Amino acid sequence: MxxxxxxxxxxxxxxxxxxxxxxIIQTLFEGLASLSEATGGRLSDNFRERTLGVLAIxxxxxxxxxxxxxxxxxxxxxxxxxxxxxxxLWVVLFGKDVL
Numbered sequence: 042m043x044x045x046x047x048x049x050x051x052x053x054x055x056x057x058x059x060x061x062x063x064x065i066i067q068t069l070f071e072g073l074a075s076l077s078e079a080t081g082g083r084l085s086d087n088f089r090e091r092t093l094g095v096l097a098i099x100x101x102x103x104x105x106x107x108x109x110x111x112x113x114x115x116x117x118x119x120x121x122x123x124x125x126x127x128x129x130l131w132v133v134l135f136g137k138d139v140l
Contacts, residue, residue, distance in 0.1 A: 046111075051119020054104045059127055063097035091135045098127045 070089065101124045108116045 046113035046115045048115050048119035051104075051108065051113075051116035052122055053119075054116070055101055055120040055123035058100050058104060059097040059123075062100040063093055066093050066096055087135065087138060091131075091138065094127075094131050094135065098124060098131060 070093070101120060105117060105120055108114075108120065
C-alpha cells in the first residue's frame with residue numbers, strides 16, 4: 042500500500058485519516074445514542090466534540106507506525122505537518138475549556 046517514501050504521501054495520509062476517523066467514530070456514538078447506551082449525562086457541552094477531535098488526531102499514530110516499520114522517514118515527516126496543524130487547531134478551539 043505504501044510503496045513511495047515522500048513527504049506528499051505523508052501529508053495526504055495525515056489529512057485524510059483524522060477526517061475519516063472522526064466520521065466513523067461520530068457515527069458509532071450516534072448509533073449508541075439512538076440505543077440510549079451513550080448519553081451525555083453531566084458532561085460539558087462540547088465534551089463529545091473535544092474527545093472525538095483528540096481521538097481523530099491520535100489515529101495518525103497508525104500510519105506513523107506503518108511508515109516507521111517500513112523506514113519511510115520522508116513520509117513520517119509529511120505526516121507530522123497535518124498532525125501538528127490539527128493539534129494546534131484543537132487547542133485553539135477547545136483549549137480554553139480544558140486548560
